[in-house]
Amino acid sequence: xxxxxxxxxxxxxxxxxxxxxxxxxxxxxxxxxxxxxxxxxxxxxxxxxxxxxxxxxxxxxxxxxxxxxxxxxxxxxxxxxxxxxxxxxxxxxxxxxxxxxxxxxxxxxxxxxxxxxxxxxxxxxxxxxxxxxxxxxxxxxxxxxxxxxxxxxxxxxxxxxxxxxxxxxxxxxxxxxxxxxxxxxxxxxxxxxxxxxxxxxxxxxxxxxxxxxxxxxxxxxxxxxxxxxxxxxxxxxxxxxxxxxxxxxxxxxxxxxxxxxxxxxxxxxxxxxxxxxxxxxxxxxxxxxxxxxxxxxxxxxxxxxxxxxxxxxxxxxxxxxxxxxxxxxxxxxxxxxxxxxxxxxxxxxxxxxxxxxxxxxxxxxxxxxxxxxxxxxxxxxxxxxxxxxxxxxxxxxxxxxxxxxxxxxxxxx
Numbered sequence: 081x082x083x084x085x086x087x088x089x090x091x092x093x094x095x096x097x098x099x100x101x102x103x104x105x106x107x108x109x110x111x112x113x114x115x116x117x118x119x120x121x122x123x124x125x126x127x128x129x130x131x132x133x134x135x136x137x138x139x140x141x142x143x144x145x146x147x148x149x150x151x152x153x154x155x156x157x158x159x160x161x162x163x164x165x166x167x168x169x170x171x172x173x174x175x176x177x178x179x180x181x182x183x184x185x186x187x188x189x190x191x192x193x194x195x196x197x198x199x200x201x202x203x204x205x206x207x208x209x210x211x212x213x214x215x216x217x218x219x220x221x222x223x224x225x226x227x228x229x230x231x232x233x234x235x236x237x238x239x240x241x242x243x244x245x246x247x248x249x250x251x252x253x254x255x256x257x258x259x260x261x262x263x264x265x266x267x268x269x270x271x272x273x274x275x276x277x278x279x280x281x282x283x284x285x286x287x288x289x290x291x292x293x294x295x296x297x298x299x300x301x302x303x304x305x306x307x308x309x310x311x312x313x314x315x316x317x318x319x320x321x322x323x324x325x326x327x328x329x330x331x332x333x334x335x336x337x338x339x340x341x342x343x344x345x346x347x348x349x350x351x352x353x354x355x356x357x358x359x360x361x362x363x364x365x366x367x368x369x370x371x372x373x374x375x376x377x378x379x380x381x382x383x384x385x386x387x388x389x390x391x392x393x394x395x396x397x398x399x400x401x402x403x404x405x406x407x408x409x410x411x412x413x414x415x416x417x418x419x420x421x422x423x424x425x426x427x428x429x430x431x432x433x434x435x436x437x438x439x440x441x442x443x444x445x446x447x448x449x450x451x452x453x454x455x456x457x458x459x460x461x462x463x464x465x466x467x468x469x470x471x472x473x474x475x476x477x478x479x480x481x482x483x484x485x486x487x488x489x490x491x492x493x
Contacts (some may be wrong), residue, residue, distance in 0.1 A: 239295025256301025
C-alpha cells in the first residue's frame, strides 16, 4: 500500500502514537507526516498543500462544536481523502454523526499505534471490498529445497481446510513449475499480467487464472524461457496484488530463489513468509542471513516461519531443530518429513501429495502449516461453517457524506 498520511495532533501522546504507527510493517511504503495543531492547523495546511490520502485529526472539541469545525474543514478536503478523528468524548451518538459525515473512523482514549495502523490499512485495502486476502509467500533458503512443492500443496490445503478461495501465483518467471505440478498448461501467464498493469481488472484476471479445484485457481509462470530482460516493476506488482487480494481470502506466492529488488519487496510485504529449508549446514547459514535481512523490514506484525522440508532424507548429515534454534534465535515452526513412497505416488499420478496421499505424514504436516499461516483457528472456521449452514449473513451499511463515500461494518466507539 502506497498512501500519504498527514496527522494533526494537539498532544505529545497522540503525536508519538502516530510516529510509532509509521514504523508498522503494513505502512512500510507510506509517507507519514505529523504536524502540531488540531483542525485549524489542518485547514491552513490543506489550503497550501492539498489533501493527503489519509488525514488524521486530533481535537479536544466535543459534540456540536466538533461537528461544526469538521463541517468548516470539509471544503478543503479532497473527495478521495479519508479522515480519521482522534477525540475525547466516548459518545455513540457523536460517533454515528461523524460516520454520517463520511469520517472513516472515530477513536477515543489511549491510541494503540498497531490499532491505528490497522484502521489505515482497513480503510484503503480493497477500497471497500469485503475481501482483503492474506498474502503468504513461500521462499527457499537454497535452490532445490522444495519451496515450490510446499507452495503448491499449501495452496490446496488452505482451500480445503478453510473452505475459502485461494489463488496460487507462480512468480518464478524463468523456471516456474506450479502448473506442471498441477498437470495444467495455462494459455496466459503471470508475466503477461505484470506486463499490462494498467489493464488489470477482475475480468482480465479471470481470463488469466486457471481453475484447479473448487477452491484453488492458478496464475502460472511461462513454460518457456524468455529473454530475462525485464523484472516486474513496483507499480505492476502493486496493481497485481491489490487485485489478487480483492478476489480471494488467501494468495499463495511461489517466489524464485533469487535476491533481486522485486523479490525482496514481495518478501517484505507478505502477511506471512514461509522460509522453506533443509536441515543441513549450508541451509542454516543461508537461513540465518535471510532472517537477519528480513527482521527489520518485516517487523513483528508479519511472521517469518522457518519450515523444514524433506526432513529425514539423509539423517546422518542433518542438523536438528535445536541447532537451528540456537543459531537463528527461533525454533523451526514445522517439519515436513521425507516420504519417498508418498511423493513417488504423487509424481506417478501427476498430483500434489496432499491429493495423492492425503493420509501420509507429509500431507498432514502441510495441513498443519495451512492452519498456522491462515490467521484463523479451527474453532472459528467451525463456527463460520455452522453459521453458513443456517444461512447467516453479516450486515453492513453504506455511508457517504462530506468526506467522501465508502462502505463500513458497524461497530461501537
